Amino acid sequence: MSVQPLHDGAADHPRVPRTIGGISSALRGSRRAQFFAELLEAQQGPELDGVLNAWWGRAMLDTDPDRDRVRAAAEAGTLPTVSMDEILRRRQEHRAR
Structure with missing residues:
Protein backbone atom coordinates (compact mmCIF):
# COMPACT_ATOMS: atom_id res chain seq x y z
CA MET A 1 0.00 0.00 0.00
CA SER A 2 1.27 3.48 -0.78
CA VAL A 3 0.06 6.92 0.19
CA GLN A 4 -1.47 8.90 -2.64
CA PRO A 5 -2.53 12.57 -2.49
CA LEU A 6 -6.26 13.12 -2.29
CA HIS A 7 -6.19 16.35 -4.25
CA ASP A 8 -4.22 17.99 -7.01
CA GLY A 9 -0.87 19.40 -6.01
CA ALA A 10 2.48 17.76 -5.69
CA ALA A 11 4.89 18.28 -2.82
CA ASP A 12 6.88 20.71 -4.95
CA HIS A 13 3.70 22.57 -6.05
CA PRO A 14 1.35 22.63 -3.05
CA ARG A 15 -2.14 24.08 -3.27
CA VAL A 16 -0.97 26.89 -0.97
CA PRO A 17 2.54 28.26 -1.50
CA ARG A 18 4.55 28.11 1.73
CA THR A 19 5.11 31.87 1.71
CA ILE A 20 3.64 34.77 3.68
CA GLY A 21 1.70 35.90 0.60
CA GLY A 22 0.51 32.40 -0.26
CA ILE A 23 -0.68 31.75 3.28
CA SER A 24 -2.42 35.10 3.70
CA SER A 25 -4.21 34.75 0.35
CA ALA A 26 -5.56 31.33 1.30
CA LEU A 27 -6.88 32.15 4.76
CA ARG A 28 -10.59 32.80 5.24
CA GLY A 29 -12.05 35.84 7.00
CA SER A 30 -10.60 37.06 10.25
CA ARG A 31 -8.02 34.29 10.23
CA ARG A 32 -5.86 36.43 7.93
CA ALA A 33 -5.72 39.18 10.58
CA GLN A 34 -4.82 36.61 13.25
CA PHE A 35 -2.05 35.30 11.00
CA PHE A 36 -0.55 38.76 10.51
CA ALA A 37 -0.80 39.56 14.24
CA GLU A 38 1.20 36.42 15.11
CA LEU A 39 3.58 36.98 12.23
CA LEU A 40 4.41 40.53 13.35
CA GLU A 41 5.16 39.37 16.90
CA ALA A 42 7.40 36.42 15.96
CA GLN A 43 11.17 36.60 16.25
CA GLN A 44 13.17 35.61 13.19
CA GLY A 45 14.27 31.98 13.41
CA PRO A 46 12.45 29.03 14.96
CA GLU A 47 9.60 31.16 16.33
CA LEU A 48 8.83 32.68 12.92
CA ASP A 49 9.19 29.27 11.27
CA GLY A 50 6.69 27.87 13.78
CA VAL A 51 4.14 30.58 12.98
CA LEU A 52 4.52 30.00 9.24
CA ASN A 53 4.25 26.21 9.60
CA ALA A 54 1.16 26.38 11.82
CA TRP A 55 -0.64 28.87 9.61
CA TRP A 56 0.34 27.07 6.41
CA GLY A 57 -1.42 24.01 7.77
CA ARG A 58 -4.51 26.06 8.55
CA ALA A 59 -4.40 27.63 5.08
CA MET A 60 -4.21 24.17 3.50
CA LEU A 61 -7.30 23.18 5.48
CA ASP A 62 -9.12 26.39 4.50
CA THR A 63 -8.51 25.68 0.82
CA ASP A 64 -9.31 21.96 0.91
CA PRO A 65 -12.02 21.35 -1.72
CA ASP A 66 -13.63 18.77 0.60
CA ARG A 67 -13.44 20.96 3.70
Whole structure:
Protein backbone atom coordinates (compact mmCIF):
# COMPACT_ATOMS: atom_id res chain seq x y z
CA MET A 1 0.00 0.00 0.00
CA SER A 2 1.27 3.48 -0.78
CA VAL A 3 0.06 6.92 0.19
CA GLN A 4 -1.47 8.90 -2.64
CA PRO A 5 -2.53 12.57 -2.49
CA LEU A 6 -6.26 13.12 -2.29
CA HIS A 7 -6.19 16.35 -4.25
CA ASP A 8 -4.22 17.99 -7.01
CA GLY A 9 -0.87 19.40 -6.01
CA ALA A 10 2.48 17.76 -5.69
CA ALA A 11 4.89 18.28 -2.82
CA ASP A 12 6.88 20.71 -4.95
CA HIS A 13 3.70 22.57 -6.05
CA PRO A 14 1.35 22.63 -3.05
CA ARG A 15 -2.14 24.08 -3.27
CA VAL A 16 -0.97 26.89 -0.97
CA PRO A 17 2.54 28.26 -1.50
CA ARG A 18 4.55 28.11 1.73
CA THR A 19 5.11 31.87 1.71
CA ILE A 20 3.64 34.77 3.68
CA GLY A 21 1.70 35.90 0.60
CA GLY A 22 0.51 32.40 -0.26
CA ILE A 23 -0.68 31.75 3.28
CA SER A 24 -2.42 35.10 3.70
CA SER A 25 -4.21 34.75 0.35
CA ALA A 26 -5.56 31.33 1.30
CA LEU A 27 -6.88 32.15 4.76
CA ARG A 28 -10.59 32.80 5.24
CA GLY A 29 -12.05 35.84 7.00
CA SER A 30 -10.60 37.06 10.25
CA ARG A 31 -8.02 34.29 10.23
CA ARG A 32 -5.86 36.43 7.93
CA ALA A 33 -5.72 39.18 10.58
CA GLN A 34 -4.82 36.61 13.25
CA PHE A 35 -2.05 35.30 11.00
CA PHE A 36 -0.55 38.76 10.51
CA ALA A 37 -0.80 39.56 14.24
CA GLU A 38 1.20 36.42 15.11
CA LEU A 39 3.58 36.98 12.23
CA LEU A 40 4.41 40.53 13.35
CA GLU A 41 5.16 39.37 16.90
CA ALA A 42 7.40 36.42 15.96
CA GLN A 43 11.17 36.60 16.25
CA GLN A 44 13.17 35.61 13.19
CA GLY A 45 14.27 31.98 13.41
CA PRO A 46 12.45 29.03 14.96
CA GLU A 47 9.60 31.16 16.33
CA LEU A 48 8.83 32.68 12.92
CA ASP A 49 9.19 29.27 11.27
CA GLY A 50 6.69 27.87 13.78
CA VAL A 51 4.14 30.58 12.98
CA LEU A 52 4.52 30.00 9.24
CA ASN A 53 4.25 26.21 9.60
CA ALA A 54 1.16 26.38 11.82
CA TRP A 55 -0.64 28.87 9.61
CA TRP A 56 0.34 27.07 6.41
CA GLY A 57 -1.42 24.01 7.77
CA ARG A 58 -4.51 26.06 8.55
CA ALA A 59 -4.40 27.63 5.08
CA MET A 60 -4.21 24.17 3.50
CA LEU A 61 -7.30 23.18 5.48
CA ASP A 62 -9.12 26.39 4.50
CA THR A 63 -8.51 25.68 0.82
CA ASP A 64 -9.31 21.96 0.91
CA PRO A 65 -12.02 21.35 -1.72
CA ASP A 66 -13.63 18.77 0.60
CA ARG A 67 -13.44 20.96 3.70
CA ASP A 68 -17.17 21.52 4.13
CA ARG A 69 -18.05 17.87 3.45
CA VAL A 70 -15.43 16.60 5.91
CA ARG A 71 -16.52 19.07 8.58
CA ALA A 72 -20.18 18.10 8.17
CA ALA A 73 -19.27 14.39 8.41
CA ALA A 74 -17.18 15.03 11.53
CA GLU A 75 -20.00 16.97 13.18
CA ALA A 76 -22.50 14.25 12.23
CA GLY A 77 -20.22 11.53 13.59
CA THR A 78 -20.00 9.81 10.21
CA LEU A 79 -16.38 10.63 9.37
CA PRO A 80 -14.46 7.38 8.84
CA THR A 81 -11.70 6.90 11.39
CA VAL A 82 -8.86 4.47 11.94
CA SER A 83 -7.58 3.49 15.37
CA MET A 84 -3.96 4.02 16.35
CA ASP A 85 -3.62 0.24 16.74
CA GLU A 86 -4.73 -0.22 13.12
CA ILE A 87 -2.26 2.41 11.90
CA LEU A 88 0.58 0.69 13.76
CA ARG A 89 -0.46 -2.71 12.40
CA ARG A 90 -0.45 -1.35 8.83
CA ARG A 91 2.96 0.24 9.32
CA GLN A 92 4.40 -3.02 10.64
CA GLU A 93 2.94 -4.92 7.68
CA HIS A 94 4.44 -2.40 5.29
CA ARG A 95 7.90 -2.70 6.90
CA ALA A 96 7.74 -6.50 6.68
CA ARG A 97 7.41 -6.37 2.88
